[in-house]
Amino acid sequence: MSKPIEISKIKVVQDKRPNRRAYIAEFDEPVHYGVHGGVKDFYKAVPEQEYPSTLDHIVSAAGG
Numbered sequence: 503m504s505k506p507i508e509i510s511k512i513k514v515v516q517d518k519r520p521n522r523r524a525y526i527a528e529f530d531e532p533v534h535y536g537v538h539g540g541v542k543d544f545y546k547a548v549p550e551q552e553y554p555s556t557l558d559h560i561v562s563a564a565g566g
Contacts, residue, residue, distance in 0.1 A: 520547055535559070 511527035523532035536553030537545060 518550065520545070520549055521551065521553060533559075 513525045515523045517523060521534065521536040523534055525532050534553040535556050536549050537547050537555050538552035541555045
C-alpha cells in the first residue's frame with residue numbers, strides 16, 4: 503500500500519447549536535458551518551446567524 507499524500511488535521515468546535523467552526527491546519531481563519539434555507543426549515547432551526555451547511559460544502563467540493 504502506498505503512503506497517503508495528505509492527512510487532514512481539523513479541529514471542530516461546537517458553538518451555540520447548530521453552528522460550529524472547523525479549524526483546518528495551515529489556515530488561520532475557521533470554516534463556519536450551520537444551517538440556512540431548506541435545511542433550516544426542515545429542522546425548524548432558528549439560528550442567530552445562518553451559515554452554509556456541511557451538505558453545501560460536500561456538494562461544492564464534488565462539483566469543483
